[in-house]
Amino acid sequence: MSKFLEFKIELDNFIQELNTRLDANNKKVEELLSIEEKTYANFVKPLEMMDEYLDHFFTPLSHLNSVNNSEKTQEIYTQSLPIITEYSTKLSQNIDIYKAYKEIQKNESDSLNDEQNRVLELNILGFELSGAHLDDDTKKRLQEINIKKSELSNNFSQNLLDATNEYEYIIEDEKDVEGLPQSDIANAKFEDDGVVKYKFTLQMPSYIAYMTYGKNEKIREELYKAYVTRAPQNAEIIDELLSLKSEMSKLLGYNNYAEYSLASKMAEDSKSVLGFLNDLLKNSKAQAKVELQEVEELAKRPLKSFDTAYYSELLKKAKYEIDEEVYRPYFEQSSVVNGMFDFLTKLFGIRFEKTDEKLWDEKAISYDLYQDDMLKARLYTDLEARKGKRGGAWMHNWQAHCLDEAGDEQLASAFIVCNFPPSSKENPSLLRHDDVVTLFHEMGHAIHHMLSSVNENGVSGVNGVEWDAVEFPSQFLENFAYEPHVLKMFATHHESGETIPDDMIEKLVKSKNFLSASGMLRQLEFSIFDFELHTKLYQGDEVQSLLDGIRKETALIKTPEYNKFQNGFAHIFAGGYAAGYYSYKWAEVLSADAFFSVIDEGIFDSKTAKDYLHVVLNGGASKSMGILFKELMGREPNPANLLRLNGIKQ
Numbered sequence: 001m002s003k004f005l006e007f008k009i010e011l012d013n014f015i016q017e018l019n020t021r022l023d024a025n026n027k028k029v030e031e032l033l034s035i036e037e038k039t040y041a042n043f044v045k046p047l048e049m050m051d052e053y054l055d056h057f058f059t060p061l062s063h064l065n066s067v068n069n070s071e072k073t074q075e076i077y078t079q080s081l082p083i084i085t086e087y088s089t090k091l092s093q094n095i096d097i098y099k100a101y102k103e104i105q106k107n108e109s110d111s112l113n114d115e116q117n118r119v120l121e122l123n124i125l126g127f128e129l130s131g132a133h134l135d136d137d138t139k140k141r142l143q144e145i146n147i148k149k150s151e152l153s154n155n156f157s158q159n160l161l162d163a164t165n166e167y168e169y170i171i172e173d174e175k176d177v178e179g180l181p182q183s184d185i186a187n188a189k190f191e192d193d194g195v196v197k198y199k200f201t202l203q204m205p206s207y208i209a210y211m212t213y214g215k216n217e218k219i220r221e222e223l224y225k226a227y228v229t230r231a232p233q234n235a236e237i238i239d240e241l242l243s244l245k246s247e248m249s250k251l252l253g254y255n256n257y258a259e260y261s262l263a264s265k266m267a268e269d270s271k272s273v274l275g276f277l278n279d280l281l282k283n284s285k286a287q288a289k290v291e292l293q294e295v296e297e298l299a300k301r302p303l304k305s306f307d308t309a310y311y312s313e314l315l316k317k318a319k320y321e322i323d324e325e326v327y328r329p330y331f332e333q334s335s336v337v338n339g340m341f342d343f344l345t346k347l348f349g350i351r352f353e354k355t356d357e358k359l360w361d362e363k364a365i366s367y368d369l370y371q372d373d374m375l376k377a378r379l380y381t382d383l384e385a386r387k388g389k390r391g392g393a394w395m396h397n398w399q400a401h402c403l404d405e406a407g408d409e410q411l412a413s414a415f416i417v418c419n420f421p422p423s424s425k426e427n428p429s430l431l432r433h434d435d436v437v438t439l440f441h442e443m444g445h446a447i448h449h450m451l452s453s454v455n456e457n458g459v460s461g462v463n464g465v466e467w468d469a470v471e472f473p474s475q476f477l478e479n480f481a482y483e484p485h486v487l488k489m490f491a492t493h494h495e496s497g498e499t500i501p502d503d504m505i506e507k508l509v510k511s512k513n514f515l516s517a518s519g520m521l522r523q524l525e526f527s528i529f530d531f532e533l534h535t536k537l538y539q540g541d542e543v544q545s546l547l548d549g550i551r552k553e554t555a556l557i558k559t560p561e562y563n564k565f566q567n568g569f570a571h572i573f574a575g576g577y578a579a580g581y582y583s584y585k586w587a588e589v590l591s592a593d594a595f596f597s598v599i600d601e602g603i604f605d606s607k608t609a610k611d612y613l614h615v616v617l618n619g620g621a622s623k624s625m626g627i628l629f630k631e632l633m634g635r636e637p638n639p640a641n642l643l644r645l646n647g648i649k650q
């Protein structure tokens, strides 16, 4: 029998089969709860594996719905979501399971291994963060808060969306669109009573196009003002959300929402997050000033907020513009993929072997992954754009490495999905360098999942990894896509066979780091604002004052008073990033730090690379990433390496 699941799915019977499985699971939960002497082996392990098997069954549907979307997959997927949600909500509120976990932790924690203890710890934390263990009145209030919160978040995005859609700016003078790329002009162009006009909106591609290339400063200011004053009614929603989050955190036993957010993250406490962000700020400021000066020299006047994108683009064009069409011939898809595999072989001693498995599309390929000549995992790649495939790129984990109830080893598997240009018999698929970076990024996630040696599925591979650390392995690998030694392994011209020249690689790095300190300051402004905002209850004008205070440190150009950035900060008020926006930079530091150790040790002779394989990749989520990182480097993360990666001199 194959070590891996077969990718097959029967859409017609799916819902019926799902219900049958969930019924069986619910019965199993009752059976398990009726055991007198509950232990890790007879209670936790079967529950954990029950989760794993449900993933095995469900993942092919969500995968297929994303890569071969059809009315049928949509229908089945939409039907199954509420069924799954109801099932898992019920499980996550089952207080008897929580009590059993606590009891097992008390009785067995000394005899269990790190992985098993981590499973208990994370499960118990999950229950406690949702308040399942509290009295009925508190639970009822928490439920009300949750419903209200999601309503408010939804209104927040709706208001933003409405405001974005309502606005348009019509340009009648052709001169005002001079300098914009032809495709943007074509998108804006329309005819009104036989007169050609141009319409710009606050939707991203349109807004960005004018702000970046539009030379009429008055129009830029108009658009900017419209953009940063969207949805003023969101100010009220912010107050309500902040107050509900504060109440919720207190009910759950935390002083504030920031503390609540950090309970499940790698960062230890508020002090370490703010210290980290403020240090980066202090160290990036001098270079950001130099960068601003350079842009202002070109503009021949002090910049205003609505000028920066425009003059930055002019400067970039003059200094570092990358012509994608010159680069593409060096990045033929299959040589990039095989080159990346060769690189991983040289770096970690792992090996990929193509299988002849038949999959959901003829362009999808599966590979067996070997570590030390032992079969370790299976990778599925589906890299080309086609009709019915969701845009973007992602890694999706399927099986997790573990030992099942009988003690038999289960191997891991994962999908990498991208949207690269399609190849045909006549034309190869030629990638942009950005695509190469994306492929390395997703591969970083995939090997994190597939190389796990952990025996408990709930903390194996990417399962159970903290939110602020999950991008560490992906960014780590992504950094190598700019490294000359690595690029030269596969970046050869698909016609002439010539290896990519050094100056072309150098240009890639410079272009990546263009105005990097200014970009850093901006991200830090968002991160510090988000985090501070959740450390105590801010209401009304206090929100604006907080932001103004932070901007004194982060903004080198004075932000106009009408700017109400917060009313559009959907990441934290309508997404999952509240008191977590710092995670981007946090994971970047881990990855930059480990990356430079490998570089400085000569890449392929690097001891850190071998340790990274054994500690981080084999280790999955068996311990907090904070502990794994310390085991890897023998010290705390060093933010100086993130500055180095961004070319920021101190």
Ligand SMILES: [Zn+2]
Residues within 6 Å of the ligand: 441, 445, 471, 474
């Ligand atoms: Zn990622």
